[in-house]
Amino acid sequence: MLISLQRKDRASLEPAQGSFSHHRQHGLRIDGRRTTELRKIRSITSTLSQADGSAYLEHGNTKILAAVYGPREVRSKTNIIHERCYINVEFSMAPFSTTERRRRAKTDKRMLEIAQFVKQSFEPVVLTQIYPRSQVDIYLQILQHDGGILEACINATTLALMDAGVAMEDYVCACTAGWIDKEPALDLNSVEEAQDTSEMTVALLPKSGKIALLQMEARLHVDKLEEVLQLASDGCRQIHTVLDRTIRDRAEDLAHKMPSSS
Amino acid sequence: MDRKRVAGPENAVAPLVEYPKDQLRWAPQQEHRHSSKRQPEDIRPIYLKTGLINQANGSAYIELERTKIACGVYGPRQKKASQLSSFSGKGTLNCEFKFATFSCQKRRHHIRDAQERELSQVLSQALAPAVRLELFPKSVVDVYVTVLENDGLAACLAAAITCASVALAHAGIEMLDLVAACSGSYMTVPRNALGQPQTDATTTAAGASRDEIWMDADLEEEKHEDGSIVLAYMPSLNQVTHVLQNGRAEGAVISQSVESCIEACNKIYAVMQHSLLESITNGKTQ
Amino acid sequence: MPTNLISPAERDYILKGVEANVRADGRQRGDYREVSIETGIISQTSGSARVKIAGGTDMLVSVRAEIGPVLVDSETGDGADKGQIICSVECVPSASQGWEGRGADDVNNELSQIMARILSSGNAMVDSTSTDASSPSATSKPSSTPSSKGGAAGIDLSKLCIIPGRLCWILYIDALILDYGGNIIDALLMGTRAAIFDTQIPKTQLQEFGDGQFDFELQDDTEDMVTIEGRENMPICVTLNKIGARYIVDASPLEELVTEARLTIAVNKYGQVCGLQKSQEGCMEPSLLLEMIQSGKTMGQALIKQLDAKIEAEAATDLSMRMQGKPPQKYGFFAQ
Numbered sequence: 080m081l082i083s084l085q086r087k088d089r090a091s092l093e094p095a096q097g098s099f100s101h102h103r104q105h106g107l108r109i110d111g112r113r114t115t116e117l118r119k120i121r122s123i124t125s126t127l128s129q130a131d132g133s134a135y136l137e138h139g140n141t142k143i144l145a146a147v148y149g150p151r152e153v154r155s156k157t158n159i160i161h162e163r164c165y166i167n168v169e170f171s172m173a174p175f176s177t178t179e180r181r182r183r184a185k186t187d188k189r190m191l192e193i194a195q196f197v198k199q200s201f202e203p204v205v206l207t208q209i210y211p212r213s214q215v216d217i218y219l220q221i222l223q224h225d226g227g228i229l230e231a232c233i234n235a236t237t238l239a240l241m242d243a244g245v246a247m248e249d250y251v252c253a254c255t256a257g258w259i260d261k262e263p264a265l266d267l268n269s270v271e272e273a274q275d276t277s278e279m280t281v282a283l284l285p286k287s288g289k290i291a292l293l294q295m296e297a298r299l300h301v302d303k304l305e306e307v308l309q310l311a312s313d314g315c316r317q318i319h320t321v322l323d324r325t326i327r328d329r330a331e332d333l334a335h336k337m338p339s340s341s
Numbered sequence: 342m343d344r345k346r347v348a349g350p351e352n353a354v355a356p357l358v359e360y361p362k363d364q365l366r367w368a369p370q371q372e373h374r375h376s377s378k379r380q381p382e383d384i385r386p387i388y389l390k391t392g393l394i395n396q397a398n399g400s401a402y403i404e405l406e407r408t409k410i411a412c413g414v415y416g417p418r419q420k421k422a423s424q425l426s427s428f429s430g431k432g433t434l435n436c437e438f439k440f441a442t443f444s445c446q447k448r449r450h451h452i453r454d455a456q457e458r459e460l461s462q463v464l465s466q467a468l469a470p471a472v473r474l475e476l477f478p479k480s481v482v483d484v485y486v487t488v489l490e491n492d493g494l495a496a497c498l499a500a501a502i503t504c505a506s507v508a509l510a511h512a513g514i515e516m517l518d519l520v521a522a523c524s525g526s527y528m529t530v531p532r533n534a535l536g537q538p539q540t541d542a543t544t545t546a547a548g549a550s551r552d553e554i555w556m557d558a559d560l561e562e563e564k565h566e567d568g569s570i571v572l573a574y575m576p577s578l579n580q581v582t583h584v585l586q587n588g589r590a591e592g593a594v595i596s597q598s599v600e601s602c603i604e605a606c607n608k609i610y611a612v613m614q615h616s617l618l619e620s621i622t623n624g625k626t627q
Numbered sequence: 628m629p630t631n632l633i634s635p636a637e638r639d640y641i642l643k644g645v646e647a648n649v650r651a652d653g654r655q656r657g658d659y660r661e662v663s664i665e666t667g668i669i670s671q672t673s674g675s676a677r678v679k680i681a682g683g684t685d686m687l688v689s690v691r692a693e694i695g696p697v698l699v700d701s702e703t704g705d706g707a708d709k710g711q712i713i714c715s716v717e718c719v720p721s722a723s724q725g726w727e728g729r730g731a732d733d734v735n736n737e738l739s740q741i742m743a744r745i746l747s748s749g750n751a752m753v754d755s756t757s758t759d760a761s762s763p764s765a766t767s768k769p770s771s772t773p774s775s776k777g778g779a780a781g782i783d784l785s786k787l788c789i790i791p792g793r794l795c796w797i798l799y800i801d802a803l804i805l806d807y808g809g810n811i812i813d814a815l816l817m818g819t820r821a822a823i824f825d826t827q828i829p830k831t832q833l834q835e836f837g838d839g840q841f842d843f844e845l846q847d848d849t850e851d852m853v854t855i856e857g858r859e860n861m862p863i864c865v866t867l868n869k870i871g872a873r874y875i876v877d878a879s880p881l882e883e884l885v886t887e888a889r890l891t892i893a894v895n896k897y898g899q900v901c902g903l904q905k906s907q908e909g910c911m912e913p914s915l916l917l918e919m920i921q922s923g924k925t926m927g928q929a930l931i932k933q934l935d936a937k938i939e940a941e942a943a944t945d946l947s948m949r950m951q952g953k954p955p956q957k958y959g960f961f962a963q
Contacts, residue, residue, distance in 0.1 A: 121961065
């Protein structure tokens, strides 16, 4: 389990912003949502032909493609772990993903950090001990960036891992929540993120209620922490139903396509 | 500005390089090529010599007037552990194409840029069909090409292929044939009935210009070309090993340029054979 | 790289299949797989397209127009009144096992260079429509390094200039290869053509303040955008793979492993050849080369016709949806 508290320093991944102020009308947020409302989530699995498992997820306007290879033989001998498998995560952003075109180096610290977060949240959940001396590769590609990258990464990875048939304890569902204008708000978009809002990303295992990742940037009063955490956890549970639906739809679809053996 | 190498004052500016007026103003005219009095189908005279670099297993130097290229071949030698990642029953031909920092009109960087990396790839694709790589599995042959002076990009690439092929032969690496390469440029030449240099381009109607293929074009000619083709060819086997063309052209022009290039390659082949024979006779007398 | 190995039995099967004109998936030598293209699917770009070939190849091509300084050749003074096109291709590591880490660098570089070369191929040829094409400024190449400068694949670069000598539109063409199922280059150029057709840039209005000072104003009106001039002249390409004594189009990944030599032929709709490139470590006879160029040209022209018809049909449906006040329906990644 990982807890990371950091200063707000998100400039490197933020899309360029005008000076929007998110004043609300009739209690609605800038994109017309209520404070406890998620953005629309759509997802599909098995989108890529070459990967063992893959998923495409749209979280509002944030679009992400995840691919999973493995468990397979370890590529570099230095990565062999004798009692469990090695998880490798690569994260990249398309040059056209933000409103301003920019090519990012593979060594961008912010991107490496996100890859690290994903890796650390999945290591305890994947049953790594049943794949000793092997490797699971997770590739994440952001196609469009509209806030909540980390939550989208984790949700897409969950789907892709399941699509690949990698054994896991549970779903890992992630969601963000923050504090805007004296009120907690669920699932921030990039405009809301760009202001100096305190934002928390929570990854939850819905069955056990365990927290796999809790990451927060910028400060938040300790009294409000509980409330924001609660909101984010509720969001995770809502996301769980969406992800579960995608997996079940896919399974039913496959069952349908199978020639009946009788 | 590059502060590491230019130790001038803060506000220093680069010197203005003046080119001779006639050179700057040169434009394609009827039967008048830029440098010597060449005909469209003529290539520049070639100076080709082997054994330039003593340390290398094989080497060659080629000069076509102002195009100057040196090439060294090392190997076959064992692949390094990092190169052995994938198994292959064949050897590898590793080509590195580099412009010397001073070779072009603008200074080149030490590190290979995207263009040089691509040319390296072209070089290895052009040479590989001739080299019997199946004879040395798990080994690598390194071919290093350095352009000392660049006088036309397409011509430079063609000369590099020719030079590298001779260097490979000089290194005693088994090959099926030598690879000769030649470039050609598509030119739109204004035709003037009086045979005078035409300066006013606006009077050039479509009918008054003529498409020609100028073999082995130099830099000034290349600036006025409509497109170019580089063709690598094994003359004894009658096989094309590489073709790289850019610019728009009708199908008939392409066929014609392919034929002209093959013709020129046959001429270059004789020069290559001659220089290799010379290296043997020289070796005997020494 | 395990994917790069092929067994002798598989190799033999493909070789004999090509000879007998029946390929593993039932196609003949000259048959393309089904190609699906959808334009306008990335909202934050000026133009975009997704190309999918039925065997798995899947890519996104985006065009983004940004305002930047003009690139002037210091020696000849060329380029002061021209916009620019800059290409980059990126292979996603998840698409193929050989593309992890640094593995994709060479492929990225090769594809970017091929694309830039084909797109820069000659604004020189006299167009039937353009009157000043034979003037020296139009016939001269920008420089000895055509790849990085980006010419115009028939695209009228001078129309992309905003303030001569100072500012112009730069079209960034970024391609992202998401999935590898063979025949990347053809799909890439098809996608680029579709994305350029989808591209709309805002109108600019030049204001003169006297004494040589200029400024410009962007017109925000989304209804009043302009398309790229000369886009119909853009080439596409056909890649022929020589297997044995025959050649095939649109090779699958396994067929690409058996390919001895590959020839990419770029063609525009007038049937002019806009670029040739051989790759792979094989060779061919001159007569076969000429034959391949000829058939590549014929196929390319037919392909452009089909592609344009599809692009126009999609643009028409989008327009009719807009007229009814509905957003055009895009399938994106949910297409099955």
